Amino acid sequence: MKKARSIKKPGVNIDMTPLVDVIMLLLTFFMLVATFKAESTEAIEVQLPESVVTDTTKLPEKDIMTLTLTKAGDVFLDVDNYKVKEEVFGSSVGIGLYHPDSTSKSEYETTGGNINGKPFKRPVTILDKAGFEKTLNDLRRALKGQTDGKSDFRIVLKGDLDTNYGVVEDLMESFKATRNTRFALVTDVKSNKPE
Amino acid sequence: MAGGGFDAPESGGGLRKQKKYKKGKRIGVRIDMTPMVDVIMLLLTFFILTTTLNTPQIMQINLPKGDQEDKIKVDMGNVLYVRVSENGNAYFSSGLSDGSEAEPVKVEFNDMKSKIESLYNQNPNLLILLKFDRNMKYSKMIDILDEINRAEIEKRYSFMKMEDPDKEIVTKAGG
Numbered sequence: 001m002k003k004a005r006s007i008k009k010p011g012v013n014i015d016m017t018p019l020v021d022v023i024m025l026l027l028t029f030f031m032l033v034a035t036f037k038a039e040s041t042e043a044i045e046v047q048l049p050e051s052v053v054t055d056t057t058k059l060p061e062k063d064i065m066t067l068t069l070t071k072a073g074d075v076f077l078d079v080d081n082y083k084v085k086e087e088v089f090g091s092s093v094g095i096g097l098y099h100p101d102s103t104s105k106s107e108y109e110t111t112g113g114n115i116n117g118k119p120f121k122r123p124v125t126i127l128d129k130a131g132f133e134k135t136l137n138d139l140r141r142a143l144k145g146q147t148d149g150k151s152d153f154r155i156v157l158k159g160d161l162d163t164n165y166g167v168v169e170d171l172m173e174s175f176k177a178t179r180n181t182r183f184a185l186v187t188d189v190k191s192n193k194p195e
Numbered sequence: 196m197a198g199g200g201f202d203a204p205e206s207g208g209g210l211r212k213q214k215k216y217k218k219g220k221r222i223g224v225r226i227d228m229t230p231m232v233d234v235i236m237l238l239l240t241f242f243i244l245t246t247t248l249n250t251p252q253i254m255q256i257n258l259p260k261g262d263q264e265d266k267i268k269v270d271m272g273n274v275l276y277v278r279v280s281e282n283g284n285a286y287f288s289s290g291l292s293d294g295s296e297a298e299p300v301k302v303e304f305n306d307m308k309s310k311i312e313s314l315y316n317q318n319p320n321l322l323i324l325l326k327f328d329r330n331m332k333y334s335k336m337i338d339i340l341d342e343i344n345r346a347e348i349e350k351r352y353s354f355m356k357m358e359d360p361d362k363e364i365v366t367k368a369g370g
Contacts, residue, residue: 020232023235163333172354175258184255190341
């Protein structure tokens, strides 16, 4: 009895402190990365198309104007600068809605505020073609005004796989009309498939 | 001497306090970290799973400045029309120098890259004009741009509206 006890005792306590230290470090790292990503992605879920890596350009970190295209053809105009949004949309979490395709109806408007079948809570400003183009210019002017013309928005298009090309075509026309001739399409990295 | 009144009970309790302090030290030495580690591990796995989901990349596109005056004149002989129907079928037809264009040829998606490369080798001034049907899916557009970007050529392409005559050409060739 006595012997068994004395053998058991030394093996019982393991010092967990170094393990906890490392795990804490990892945890803080992932938390920081996660919050950073959550800021740039929107509440609107889209399924991005995939493309093979061709150029090494990654998304810029700030001053992004995001145009999210849903399946139904609704375009949501958002920027990552809340002061600019307050100036243009009247709310720091406001967002602009534009439905360019006249042959279909906006999902947001017909369902009374749903996007992809889920209710959307952020304040939405509904825009027509002229309003959309004006808002594009207003957003850029607001940012330039706040930063003394130092920064400018990069336009980023996040389209859903099933969006009709017509929506993109209409947007490109508006970009041309407002002299926003540079924009980027966001895609997911395609996993290497055999050719 | 009001102060003395306070002193007396304090010194009287001194011994008792010392004893208590010693006892407390003995009990509080080891803290069981296991529940904390459990929770942290749980959080860690959560954050790992949520962050590594996707890494988006971008495809840069430059549009021409939208002035009516500075329309670029191109030799029709350098033009390659890529028309894509509603169903996503691509038709290539090369422009001819006299302003007309060759018969559209249906090109399978997998052959697109090699076809573009061979056309570019024949004519390094190749300009690709993309005409997509409005009802085509956006993912198809990305696929085709991706194929053009992957082809080892000097990338020169622009978007054009698909007009009714283009639609007729496509439907005649098979839709």
